[in-house]
Amino acid sequence: MYQPAHFVEQDADALLALMQAHPLATLVRGGAALAADVLPLEVERRGEGWRVAGHVARGNPLWREADGQPVLLLFQGPQGYVSPNWYPSKFEHGKAVPTWNYTMVQVHGTLRAVQDPAWLRGFVTRLTERHEAGRPVPWHVADAPADYLDAMLKAIVGIEIEVTRVEGKFKLSQNRSAADRTGVVLGLEADATAQRQPEADALAQAMQAAEQRRKALGST
Numbered sequence: 001m002y003q004p005a006h007f008v009e010q011d012a013d014a015l016l017a018l019m020q021a022h023p024l025a026t027l028v029r030g031g032a033a034l035a036a037d038v039l040p041l042e043v044e045r046r047g048e049g050w051r052v053a054g055h056v057a058r059g060n061p062l063w064r065e066a067d068g069q070p071v072l073l074l075f076q077g078p079q080g081y082v083s084p085n086w087y088p089s090k091f092e093h094g095k096a097v098p099t100w101n102y103t104m105v106q107v108h109g110t111l112r113a114v115q116d117p118a119w120l121r122g123f124v125t126r127l128t129e130r131h132e133a134g135r136p137v138p139w140h141v142a143d144a145p146a147d148y149l150d151a152m153l154k155a156i157v158g159i160e161i162e163v164t165r166v167e168g169k170f171k172l173s174q175n176r177s178a179a180d181r182t183g184v185v186l187g188l189e190a191d192a193t194a195q196r197q198p199e200a201d202a203l204a205q206a207m208q209a210a211e212q213r214r215k216a217l218g219s220t
Helices: 014-020 059-064 117-132 145-153 178-194 200-216
Strands: 024-029 033-040 044-045 049-057 067-082 100-114 154-170
Touching: 014 044, 014 067, 014 100, 014 154, 014 200, 024 059, 033 049, 044 100, 044 117, 049 100, 049 117, 059 100, 059 154, 067 154, 067 178, 067 200, 100 200, 117 145, 117 154, 145 154
Parallel strands: none
Antiparallel strands: 024 033, 024 067, 044 049, 049 154, 067 100, 100 154
């Protein structure tokens, strides 16, 4: 993807946090024609590498083509509109236009299918535990009748992506001055309060986190 240097995000913890907070990814694959599927994925760090896994319905042709096929995963984080009226510099010289801030991670890799029943059971158990955590009465895989669960597991196929490259692009006004970046955060917070943009608060928080990483690295 197009990557201006000031928007490149290489912090592995920040990339992992985005993918785990926004696990519903778009999986793009080639072949006779481009195809895309949307599915929740499990992402983990394994030493210096990455582990990405998911599952699809057995009726989905994706898994039948999963024999080392190159794929691209798109994880979209917080995003939102940025008004030029939020830049203090705009009132000095008027040189400002609207833009869009966003965060995303692209994962490149190769695809393989997994049909092992134990793998599938372990995967759906972990996925359920992650998303049921913190609920007053969490649902557990064991809550379902055994024969029903066996039938459901036979209706899905696991997938794993052997990751070859991970790219983060966090377009968070890094090309603006510190004062302008602060103005964007304040503008997003105002939009969040007024409910103008559904992800304004999350985007403001992403900008603040990026600012903390900049300061830790000695950037301005």
